[in-house]
Amino acid sequence: MKVIFFDIDGTLVPLEGYISDSTKEAIARAKEKGNKIFLCSGRSRTQLVGPVKELPYDGIVAAAGACIEIGGEVVYESVVAKEEEEKFLRLFENEDVSFGVQTKDGIYTTKRGYEKTRERFLQAGCDLEQMEENIALFHVVDDLRNLGPVEKLFYNRSNFTIDYVKEYLGDYFHVELSSFDIHDKYSGEITVEGVNKATGMEYVLKHYGLTQADSVAFGDGPNDLDMLSYANLGIAMGNAIADAKEAADYVTDDIYHDGIYNAMKKFEII
Known part of the structure:
Protein backbone atom coordinates (compact mmCIF):
# COMPACT_ATOMS: atom_id res chain seq x y z
CA MET A 1 0.00 0.00 0.00
CA SER A 78 -0.82 23.53 14.53
CA VAL A 79 -1.88 26.98 15.68
CA VAL A 80 -0.17 30.35 15.70
CA ALA A 81 0.64 31.97 19.05
CA LYS A 82 -1.46 35.09 19.62
CA GLU A 83 1.50 37.41 20.10
CA GLU A 84 3.04 36.21 16.85
CA GLU A 85 -0.26 36.56 14.99
CA GLU A 86 -0.39 40.16 16.23
CA LYS A 87 2.93 40.93 14.52
CA PHE A 88 1.45 39.80 11.20
CA LEU A 89 -1.71 41.86 11.69
CA ARG A 90 0.24 45.00 12.58
CA LEU A 91 2.26 44.65 9.40
CA PHE A 92 -0.69 44.41 7.03
CA GLU A 93 -3.78 45.94 8.64
CA ASN A 94 -3.10 49.44 7.30
CA GLU A 95 -2.05 48.25 3.84
CA ASP A 96 -4.34 48.25 0.81
CA VAL A 97 -3.89 44.52 0.16
CA SER A 98 -5.64 41.17 0.46
CA PHE A 99 -4.61 39.46 3.68
CA GLY A 100 -6.23 37.23 6.25
CA VAL A 101 -6.14 34.20 8.50
CA GLN A 102 -7.16 30.57 8.09
CA THR A 103 -8.68 28.44 10.85
CA LYS A 104 -9.94 24.87 10.54
CA ASP A 105 -13.44 26.33 10.30
CA GLY A 106 -12.91 29.00 7.67
CA ILE A 107 -11.02 31.88 6.10
CA TYR A 108 -11.30 35.39 7.48
CA THR A 109 -10.45 38.70 5.85
CA THR A 110 -11.50 42.34 5.95
CA LYS A 111 -13.97 43.93 3.55
CA ARG A 112 -11.10 45.45 1.60
CA GLY A 113 -9.28 42.11 1.62
CA TYR A 114 -12.39 40.41 0.24
CA GLU A 115 -12.63 42.90 -2.61
CA LYS A 116 -8.93 42.52 -3.40
CA THR A 117 -9.20 38.72 -3.36
CA ARG A 118 -12.12 38.74 -5.77
CA GLU A 119 -10.20 41.09 -8.05
CA ARG A 120 -7.19 38.78 -7.92
CA PHE A 121 -9.22 35.73 -8.95
CA LEU A 122 -10.73 37.62 -11.87
CA GLN A 123 -7.36 38.87 -13.09
CA ALA A 124 -5.96 35.33 -12.95
CA GLY A 125 -8.69 34.09 -15.26
CA CYS A 126 -10.30 31.69 -12.79
CA ASP A 127 -13.50 29.92 -13.72
CA LEU A 128 -16.27 32.28 -12.58
CA GLU A 129 -18.45 29.61 -10.99
CA GLN A 130 -15.55 28.16 -9.04
CA MET A 131 -14.39 31.66 -8.07
CA GLU A 132 -17.79 32.56 -6.63
CA GLU A 133 -17.88 29.25 -4.74
CA ASN A 134 -14.46 29.94 -3.25
CA ILE A 135 -15.13 33.59 -2.49
CA ALA A 136 -18.34 32.65 -0.68
CA LEU A 137 -16.19 30.79 1.86
CA PHE A 138 -14.48 33.99 3.03
CA HIS A 139 -15.85 35.46 6.25
CA VAL A 140 -15.66 39.26 6.18
CA VAL A 141 -14.91 40.83 9.57
CA ASP A 142 -13.82 44.25 10.81
CA ASP A 143 -11.08 42.86 13.04
CA LEU A 144 -9.08 39.68 12.41
CA ARG A 145 -8.20 39.26 16.07
CA ASN A 146 -9.75 36.71 18.45
CA LEU A 147 -11.25 34.47 15.78
CA GLY A 148 -10.16 31.22 17.38
CA PRO A 149 -7.03 29.13 16.74
CA VAL A 150 -5.28 30.29 13.55
CA GLU A 151 -3.48 27.70 11.43
CA LYS A 152 -2.17 29.79 8.57
CA LEU A 153 -1.80 33.42 7.48
CA PHE A 154 -1.76 34.80 3.96
CA TYR A 155 -1.21 38.03 2.04
CA ASN A 156 -1.30 38.90 -1.64
CA ARG A 157 0.24 41.61 -3.79
CA SER A 158 1.53 43.62 -0.87
CA ASN A 159 4.13 46.39 -0.82
CA PHE A 160 6.63 44.11 0.92
CA THR A 161 8.92 41.51 -0.63
CA ILE A 162 8.92 38.04 0.87
CA ASP A 163 12.42 38.68 2.25
CA TYR A 164 11.18 41.75 4.11
CA VAL A 165 8.22 39.82 5.55
CA LYS A 166 10.51 37.00 6.69
CA GLU A 167 12.85 39.42 8.43
CA TYR A 168 9.99 41.37 10.05
CA LEU A 169 8.18 38.32 11.39
CA GLY A 170 11.29 36.50 12.54
CA ASP A 171 12.22 32.87 13.09
CA TYR A 172 8.88 31.79 14.57
CA PHE A 173 7.26 31.71 11.14
CA HIS A 174 7.84 29.91 7.87
CA VAL A 175 7.05 32.29 4.99
CA GLU A 176 6.58 30.81 1.53
CA LEU A 177 5.74 32.37 -1.81
CA SER A 178 2.04 32.15 -2.57
CA SER A 179 0.99 29.01 -4.42
CA PHE A 180 -1.57 31.11 -6.30
CA ASP A 181 0.55 34.10 -7.36
CA ILE A 182 3.58 31.92 -8.01
CA HIS A 183 5.56 34.55 -9.88
CA ASP A 184 4.82 37.33 -7.38
CA LYS A 185 7.43 37.93 -4.67
CA TYR A 186 4.95 40.23 -2.93
CA SER A 187 2.49 37.44 -2.04
CA GLY A 188 2.96 34.78 0.60
CA GLU A 189 1.61 32.00 2.81
CA ILE A 190 2.70 31.73 6.43
CA THR A 191 2.73 28.82 8.88
CA VAL A 192 4.61 28.12 12.09
CA GLU A 193 8.24 27.22 11.35
CA GLY A 194 8.65 23.46 11.12
CA VAL A 195 5.11 22.94 9.82
Missing part, protein backbone atom coordinates in the same frame (compact mmCIF):
# COMPACT_ATOMS: atom_id res chain seq x y z
CA LYS A 2 1.14 3.50 -0.87
CA VAL A 3 -0.14 6.82 0.36
CA ILE A 4 -0.45 9.18 -2.59
CA PHE A 5 -0.52 12.91 -1.81
CA PHE A 6 -1.93 15.41 -4.29
CA ASP A 7 -1.59 19.15 -4.29
CA ILE A 8 -4.81 20.74 -5.58
CA ASP A 9 -4.30 24.00 -7.46
CA GLY A 10 -2.17 23.53 -10.56
CA THR A 11 -1.90 19.79 -9.94
CA LEU A 12 -5.42 18.40 -9.71
CA VAL A 13 -7.31 21.53 -10.74
CA PRO A 14 -6.32 24.15 -13.34
CA LEU A 15 -7.57 27.74 -13.24
CA GLU A 16 -10.58 26.65 -15.28
CA GLY A 17 -11.81 24.77 -12.24
CA TYR A 18 -12.28 21.18 -13.45
CA ILE A 19 -10.59 17.82 -12.85
CA SER A 20 -9.82 15.89 -16.02
CA ASP A 21 -11.42 12.50 -16.66
CA SER A 22 -7.99 10.88 -16.86
CA THR A 23 -7.09 12.19 -13.39
CA LYS A 24 -10.36 10.95 -11.91
CA GLU A 25 -9.77 7.54 -13.49
CA ALA A 26 -6.20 7.34 -12.22
CA ILE A 27 -7.21 8.20 -8.65
CA ALA A 28 -10.12 5.76 -8.68
CA ARG A 29 -7.92 2.94 -9.99
CA ALA A 30 -5.15 3.69 -7.48
CA LYS A 31 -7.66 3.52 -4.64
CA GLU A 32 -9.14 0.28 -5.98
CA LYS A 33 -5.66 -1.23 -5.76
CA GLY A 34 -5.57 -0.52 -2.02
CA ASN A 35 -3.66 2.76 -1.94
CA LYS A 36 -4.64 5.70 0.27
CA ILE A 37 -5.47 9.01 -1.40
CA PHE A 38 -4.71 12.27 0.39
CA LEU A 39 -5.20 15.86 -0.66
CA CYS A 40 -2.18 17.93 0.39
CA SER A 41 -2.90 21.61 -0.04
CA GLY A 42 -2.44 25.13 1.21
CA ARG A 43 -6.22 25.39 1.20
CA SER A 44 -8.16 25.15 4.44
CA ARG A 45 -10.54 22.21 4.93
CA THR A 46 -13.51 24.46 4.18
CA GLN A 47 -12.09 25.29 0.73
CA LEU A 48 -12.54 21.77 -0.58
CA VAL A 49 -15.30 22.73 -2.98
CA GLY A 50 -16.34 21.98 -6.53
CA PRO A 51 -14.98 18.83 -8.18
CA VAL A 52 -12.36 18.29 -5.46
CA LYS A 53 -14.94 17.28 -2.87
CA GLU A 54 -16.17 14.50 -5.18
CA LEU A 55 -12.81 12.69 -5.21
CA PRO A 56 -12.56 9.44 -3.20
CA TYR A 57 -9.92 10.73 -0.78
CA ASP A 58 -9.07 9.20 2.59
CA GLY A 59 -7.90 12.39 4.24
CA ILE A 60 -6.48 15.87 3.92
CA VAL A 61 -3.25 17.63 4.80
CA ALA A 62 -4.67 21.15 4.80
CA ALA A 63 -3.31 24.66 5.41
CA ALA A 64 0.13 23.58 4.16
CA GLY A 65 0.49 20.99 6.92
CA ALA A 66 -1.15 22.88 9.78
CA CYS A 67 -4.32 20.76 9.84
CA ILE A 68 -4.65 17.03 9.18
CA GLU A 69 -7.91 15.18 8.73
CA ILE A 70 -8.11 11.39 8.42
CA GLY A 71 -11.37 9.62 7.81
CA GLY A 72 -13.38 12.80 8.39
CA GLU A 73 -11.78 13.55 11.78
CA VAL A 74 -9.26 16.30 12.53
CA VAL A 75 -6.32 14.50 14.15
CA TYR A 76 -3.70 17.27 14.19
CA GLU A 77 -3.70 21.06 14.25
CA ASN A 196 4.74 22.17 6.12
CA LYS A 197 3.28 19.63 3.75
CA ALA A 198 6.15 17.20 4.39
CA THR A 199 5.57 17.15 8.16
CA GLY A 200 1.90 16.51 7.43
CA MET A 201 2.83 13.60 5.17
CA GLU A 202 5.04 12.13 7.88
CA TYR A 203 2.18 12.27 10.38
CA VAL A 204 -0.18 10.49 7.97
CA LEU A 205 2.33 7.75 7.17
CA LYS A 206 2.93 7.06 10.86
CA HIS A 207 -0.84 6.90 11.40
CA TYR A 208 -0.99 3.97 8.97
CA GLY A 209 2.17 2.34 10.29
CA LEU A 210 4.02 3.18 7.08
CA THR A 211 7.30 4.90 6.29
CA GLN A 212 8.62 7.48 3.88
CA ALA A 213 9.30 4.64 1.43
CA ASP A 214 5.53 4.20 1.06
CA SER A 215 4.83 7.75 -0.15
CA VAL A 216 4.15 9.31 -3.53
CA ALA A 217 3.48 13.02 -4.08
CA PHE A 218 2.32 15.18 -6.97
CA GLY A 219 2.83 18.97 -6.94
CA ASP A 220 3.64 22.07 -8.93
CA GLY A 221 4.13 25.16 -6.76
CA PRO A 222 6.30 26.84 -4.12
CA ASN A 223 4.62 25.18 -1.14
CA ASP A 224 5.13 21.75 -2.74
CA LEU A 225 8.92 21.74 -2.55
CA ASP A 226 9.14 20.06 0.86
CA MET A 227 6.47 17.57 -0.16
CA LEU A 228 8.21 16.60 -3.39
CA SER A 229 11.59 16.31 -1.68
CA TYR A 230 10.22 14.21 1.19
CA ALA A 231 8.22 11.71 -0.85
CA ASN A 232 9.89 8.48 -1.87
CA LEU A 233 8.60 9.31 -5.34
CA GLY A 234 8.06 13.03 -5.89
CA ILE A 235 6.40 13.88 -9.21
CA ALA A 236 6.26 17.44 -10.53
CA MET A 237 3.67 18.42 -13.08
CA GLY A 238 4.92 19.58 -16.47
CA ASN A 239 3.46 23.02 -15.65
CA ALA A 240 5.34 23.20 -12.33
CA ILE A 241 7.73 25.97 -11.39
CA ALA A 242 11.43 25.27 -11.95
CA ASP A 243 12.16 24.74 -8.24
CA ALA A 244 9.42 22.10 -8.00
CA LYS A 245 10.83 20.24 -10.98
CA GLU A 246 14.26 20.36 -9.39
CA ALA A 247 12.91 18.99 -6.09
CA ALA A 248 11.05 16.13 -7.76
CA ASP A 249 12.28 12.70 -8.80
CA TYR A 250 10.33 12.83 -12.03
CA VAL A 251 8.59 15.45 -14.19
CA THR A 252 5.41 14.27 -15.85
CA ASP A 253 3.25 15.90 -18.52
CA ASP A 254 1.36 19.06 -17.64
CA ILE A 255 -2.09 19.31 -16.09
CA TYR A 256 -3.74 19.69 -19.50
CA HIS A 257 -2.08 16.59 -20.96
CA ASP A 258 -2.90 13.79 -18.51
CA GLY A 259 0.16 14.35 -16.30
CA ILE A 260 -1.18 12.47 -13.27
CA TYR A 261 -2.55 9.53 -15.25
CA ASN A 262 0.62 9.14 -17.34
CA ALA A 263 2.91 9.18 -14.30
CA MET A 264 0.79 6.68 -12.39
CA LYS A 265 0.89 4.36 -15.39
CA LYS A 266 4.65 4.79 -15.81
CA PHE A 267 5.38 3.86 -12.20
CA GLU A 268 2.80 1.04 -12.21
CA ILE A 269 0.64 2.62 -9.51
CA ILE A 270 -2.33 1.80 -11.72
Whole structure:
Protein backbone atom coordinates (compact mmCIF):
# COMPACT_ATOMS: atom_id res chain seq x y z
CA MET A 1 0.00 0.00 0.00
CA LYS A 2 1.14 3.50 -0.87
CA VAL A 3 -0.14 6.82 0.36
CA ILE A 4 -0.45 9.18 -2.59
CA PHE A 5 -0.52 12.91 -1.81
CA PHE A 6 -1.93 15.41 -4.29
CA ASP A 7 -1.59 19.15 -4.29
CA ILE A 8 -4.81 20.74 -5.58
CA ASP A 9 -4.30 24.00 -7.46
CA GLY A 10 -2.17 23.53 -10.56
CA THR A 11 -1.90 19.79 -9.94
CA LEU A 12 -5.42 18.40 -9.71
CA VAL A 13 -7.31 21.53 -10.74
CA PRO A 14 -6.32 24.15 -13.34
CA LEU A 15 -7.57 27.74 -13.24
CA GLU A 16 -10.58 26.65 -15.28
CA GLY A 17 -11.81 24.77 -12.24
CA TYR A 18 -12.28 21.18 -13.45
CA ILE A 19 -10.59 17.82 -12.85
CA SER A 20 -9.82 15.89 -16.02
CA ASP A 21 -11.42 12.50 -16.66
CA SER A 22 -7.99 10.88 -16.86
CA THR A 23 -7.09 12.19 -13.39
CA LYS A 24 -10.36 10.95 -11.91
CA GLU A 25 -9.77 7.54 -13.49
CA ALA A 26 -6.20 7.34 -12.22
CA ILE A 27 -7.21 8.20 -8.65
CA ALA A 28 -10.12 5.76 -8.68
CA ARG A 29 -7.92 2.94 -9.99
CA ALA A 30 -5.15 3.69 -7.48
CA LYS A 31 -7.66 3.52 -4.64
CA GLU A 32 -9.14 0.28 -5.98
CA LYS A 33 -5.66 -1.23 -5.76
CA GLY A 34 -5.57 -0.52 -2.02
CA ASN A 35 -3.66 2.76 -1.94
CA LYS A 36 -4.64 5.70 0.27
CA ILE A 37 -5.47 9.01 -1.40
CA PHE A 38 -4.71 12.27 0.39
CA LEU A 39 -5.20 15.86 -0.66
CA CYS A 40 -2.18 17.93 0.39
CA SER A 41 -2.90 21.61 -0.04
CA GLY A 42 -2.44 25.13 1.21
CA ARG A 43 -6.22 25.39 1.20
CA SER A 44 -8.16 25.15 4.44
CA ARG A 45 -10.54 22.21 4.93
CA THR A 46 -13.51 24.46 4.18
CA GLN A 47 -12.09 25.29 0.73
CA LEU A 48 -12.54 21.77 -0.58
CA VAL A 49 -15.30 22.73 -2.98
CA GLY A 50 -16.34 21.98 -6.53
CA PRO A 51 -14.98 18.83 -8.18
CA VAL A 52 -12.36 18.29 -5.46
CA LYS A 53 -14.94 17.28 -2.87
CA GLU A 54 -16.17 14.50 -5.18
CA LEU A 55 -12.81 12.69 -5.21
CA PRO A 56 -12.56 9.44 -3.20
CA TYR A 57 -9.92 10.73 -0.78
CA ASP A 58 -9.07 9.20 2.59
CA GLY A 59 -7.90 12.39 4.24
CA ILE A 60 -6.48 15.87 3.92
CA VAL A 61 -3.25 17.63 4.80
CA ALA A 62 -4.67 21.15 4.80
CA ALA A 63 -3.31 24.66 5.41
CA ALA A 64 0.13 23.58 4.16
CA GLY A 65 0.49 20.99 6.92
CA ALA A 66 -1.15 22.88 9.78
CA CYS A 67 -4.32 20.76 9.84
CA ILE A 68 -4.65 17.03 9.18
CA GLU A 69 -7.91 15.18 8.73
CA ILE A 70 -8.11 11.39 8.42
CA GLY A 71 -11.37 9.62 7.81
CA GLY A 72 -13.38 12.80 8.39
CA GLU A 73 -11.78 13.55 11.78
CA VAL A 74 -9.26 16.30 12.53
CA VAL A 75 -6.32 14.50 14.15
CA TYR A 76 -3.70 17.27 14.19
CA GLU A 77 -3.70 21.06 14.25
CA SER A 78 -0.82 23.53 14.53
CA VAL A 79 -1.88 26.98 15.68
CA VAL A 80 -0.17 30.35 15.70
CA ALA A 81 0.64 31.97 19.05
CA LYS A 82 -1.46 35.09 19.62
CA GLU A 83 1.50 37.41 20.10
CA GLU A 84 3.04 36.21 16.85
CA GLU A 85 -0.26 36.56 14.99
CA GLU A 86 -0.39 40.16 16.23
CA LYS A 87 2.93 40.93 14.52
CA PHE A 88 1.45 39.80 11.20
CA LEU A 89 -1.71 41.86 11.69
CA ARG A 90 0.24 45.00 12.58
CA LEU A 91 2.26 44.65 9.40
CA PHE A 92 -0.69 44.41 7.03
CA GLU A 93 -3.78 45.94 8.64
CA ASN A 94 -3.10 49.44 7.30
CA GLU A 95 -2.05 48.25 3.84
CA ASP A 96 -4.34 48.25 0.81
CA VAL A 97 -3.89 44.52 0.16
CA SER A 98 -5.64 41.17 0.46
CA PHE A 99 -4.61 39.46 3.68
CA GLY A 100 -6.23 37.23 6.25
CA VAL A 101 -6.14 34.20 8.50
CA GLN A 102 -7.16 30.57 8.09
CA THR A 103 -8.68 28.44 10.85
CA LYS A 104 -9.94 24.87 10.54
CA ASP A 105 -13.44 26.33 10.30
CA GLY A 106 -12.91 29.00 7.67
CA ILE A 107 -11.02 31.88 6.10
CA TYR A 108 -11.30 35.39 7.48
CA THR A 109 -10.45 38.70 5.85
CA THR A 110 -11.50 42.34 5.95
CA LYS A 111 -13.97 43.93 3.55
CA ARG A 112 -11.10 45.45 1.60
CA GLY A 113 -9.28 42.11 1.62
CA TYR A 114 -12.39 40.41 0.24
CA GLU A 115 -12.63 42.90 -2.61
CA LYS A 116 -8.93 42.52 -3.40
CA THR A 117 -9.20 38.72 -3.36
CA ARG A 118 -12.12 38.74 -5.77
CA GLU A 119 -10.20 41.09 -8.05
CA ARG A 120 -7.19 38.78 -7.92
CA PHE A 121 -9.22 35.73 -8.95
CA LEU A 122 -10.73 37.62 -11.87
CA GLN A 123 -7.36 38.87 -13.09
CA ALA A 124 -5.96 35.33 -12.95
CA GLY A 125 -8.69 34.09 -15.26
CA CYS A 126 -10.30 31.69 -12.79
CA ASP A 127 -13.50 29.92 -13.72
CA LEU A 128 -16.27 32.28 -12.58
CA GLU A 129 -18.45 29.61 -10.99
CA GLN A 130 -15.55 28.16 -9.04
CA MET A 131 -14.39 31.66 -8.07
CA GLU A 132 -17.79 32.56 -6.63
CA GLU A 133 -17.88 29.25 -4.74
CA ASN A 134 -14.46 29.94 -3.25
CA ILE A 135 -15.13 33.59 -2.49
CA ALA A 136 -18.34 32.65 -0.68
CA LEU A 137 -16.19 30.79 1.86
CA PHE A 138 -14.48 33.99 3.03
CA HIS A 139 -15.85 35.46 6.25
CA VAL A 140 -15.66 39.26 6.18
CA VAL A 141 -14.91 40.83 9.57
CA ASP A 142 -13.82 44.25 10.81
CA ASP A 143 -11.08 42.86 13.04
CA LEU A 144 -9.08 39.68 12.41
CA ARG A 145 -8.20 39.26 16.07
CA ASN A 146 -9.75 36.71 18.45
CA LEU A 147 -11.25 34.47 15.78
CA GLY A 148 -10.16 31.22 17.38
CA PRO A 149 -7.03 29.13 16.74
CA VAL A 150 -5.28 30.29 13.55
CA GLU A 151 -3.48 27.70 11.43
CA LYS A 152 -2.17 29.79 8.57
CA LEU A 153 -1.80 33.42 7.48
CA PHE A 154 -1.76 34.80 3.96
CA TYR A 155 -1.21 38.03 2.04
CA ASN A 156 -1.30 38.90 -1.64
CA ARG A 157 0.24 41.61 -3.79
CA SER A 158 1.53 43.62 -0.87
CA ASN A 159 4.13 46.39 -0.82
CA PHE A 160 6.63 44.11 0.92
CA THR A 161 8.92 41.51 -0.63
CA ILE A 162 8.92 38.04 0.87
CA ASP A 163 12.42 38.68 2.25
CA TYR A 164 11.18 41.75 4.11
CA VAL A 165 8.22 39.82 5.55
CA LYS A 166 10.51 37.00 6.69
CA GLU A 167 12.85 39.42 8.43
CA TYR A 168 9.99 41.37 10.05
CA LEU A 169 8.18 38.32 11.39
CA GLY A 170 11.29 36.50 12.54
CA ASP A 171 12.22 32.87 13.09
CA TYR A 172 8.88 31.79 14.57
CA PHE A 173 7.26 31.71 11.14
CA HIS A 174 7.84 29.91 7.87
CA VAL A 175 7.05 32.29 4.99
CA GLU A 176 6.58 30.81 1.53
CA LEU A 177 5.74 32.37 -1.81
CA SER A 178 2.04 32.15 -2.57
CA SER A 179 0.99 29.01 -4.42
CA PHE A 180 -1.57 31.11 -6.30
CA ASP A 181 0.55 34.10 -7.36
CA ILE A 182 3.58 31.92 -8.01
CA HIS A 183 5.56 34.55 -9.88
CA ASP A 184 4.82 37.33 -7.38
CA LYS A 185 7.43 37.93 -4.67
CA TYR A 186 4.95 40.23 -2.93
CA SER A 187 2.49 37.44 -2.04
CA GLY A 188 2.96 34.78 0.60
CA GLU A 189 1.61 32.00 2.81
CA ILE A 190 2.70 31.73 6.43
CA THR A 191 2.73 28.82 8.88
CA VAL A 192 4.61 28.12 12.09
CA GLU A 193 8.24 27.22 11.35
CA GLY A 194 8.65 23.46 11.12
CA VAL A 195 5.11 22.94 9.82
CA ASN A 196 4.74 22.17 6.12
CA LYS A 197 3.28 19.63 3.75
CA ALA A 198 6.15 17.20 4.39
CA THR A 199 5.57 17.15 8.16
CA GLY A 200 1.90 16.51 7.43
CA MET A 201 2.83 13.60 5.17
CA GLU A 202 5.04 12.13 7.88
CA TYR A 203 2.18 12.27 10.38
CA VAL A 204 -0.18 10.49 7.97
CA LEU A 205 2.33 7.75 7.17
CA LYS A 206 2.93 7.06 10.86
CA HIS A 207 -0.84 6.90 11.40
CA TYR A 208 -0.99 3.97 8.97
CA GLY A 209 2.17 2.34 10.29
CA LEU A 210 4.02 3.18 7.08
CA THR A 211 7.30 4.90 6.29
CA GLN A 212 8.62 7.48 3.88
CA ALA A 213 9.30 4.64 1.43
CA ASP A 214 5.53 4.20 1.06
CA SER A 215 4.83 7.75 -0.15
CA VAL A 216 4.15 9.31 -3.53
CA ALA A 217 3.48 13.02 -4.08
CA PHE A 218 2.32 15.18 -6.97
CA GLY A 219 2.83 18.97 -6.94
CA ASP A 220 3.64 22.07 -8.93
CA GLY A 221 4.13 25.16 -6.76
CA PRO A 222 6.30 26.84 -4.12
CA ASN A 223 4.62 25.18 -1.14
CA ASP A 224 5.13 21.75 -2.74
CA LEU A 225 8.92 21.74 -2.55
CA ASP A 226 9.14 20.06 0.86
CA MET A 227 6.47 17.57 -0.16
CA LEU A 228 8.21 16.60 -3.39
CA SER A 229 11.59 16.31 -1.68
CA TYR A 230 10.22 14.21 1.19
CA ALA A 231 8.22 11.71 -0.85
CA ASN A 232 9.89 8.48 -1.87
CA LEU A 233 8.60 9.31 -5.34
CA GLY A 234 8.06 13.03 -5.89
CA ILE A 235 6.40 13.88 -9.21
CA ALA A 236 6.26 17.44 -10.53
CA MET A 237 3.67 18.42 -13.08
CA GLY A 238 4.92 19.58 -16.47
CA ASN A 239 3.46 23.02 -15.65
CA ALA A 240 5.34 23.20 -12.33
CA ILE A 241 7.73 25.97 -11.39
CA ALA A 242 11.43 25.27 -11.95
CA ASP A 243 12.16 24.74 -8.24
CA ALA A 244 9.42 22.10 -8.00
CA LYS A 245 10.83 20.24 -10.98
CA GLU A 246 14.26 20.36 -9.39
CA ALA A 247 12.91 18.99 -6.09
CA ALA A 248 11.05 16.13 -7.76
CA ASP A 249 12.28 12.70 -8.80
CA TYR A 250 10.33 12.83 -12.03
CA VAL A 251 8.59 15.45 -14.19
CA THR A 252 5.41 14.27 -15.85
CA ASP A 253 3.25 15.90 -18.52
CA ASP A 254 1.36 19.06 -17.64
CA ILE A 255 -2.09 19.31 -16.09
CA TYR A 256 -3.74 19.69 -19.50
CA HIS A 257 -2.08 16.59 -20.96
CA ASP A 258 -2.90 13.79 -18.51
CA GLY A 259 0.16 14.35 -16.30
CA ILE A 260 -1.18 12.47 -13.27
CA TYR A 261 -2.55 9.53 -15.25
CA ASN A 262 0.62 9.14 -17.34
CA ALA A 263 2.91 9.18 -14.30
CA MET A 264 0.79 6.68 -12.39
CA LYS A 265 0.89 4.36 -15.39
CA LYS A 266 4.65 4.79 -15.81
CA PHE A 267 5.38 3.86 -12.20
CA GLU A 268 2.80 1.04 -12.21
CA ILE A 269 0.64 2.62 -9.51
CA ILE A 270 -2.33 1.80 -11.72
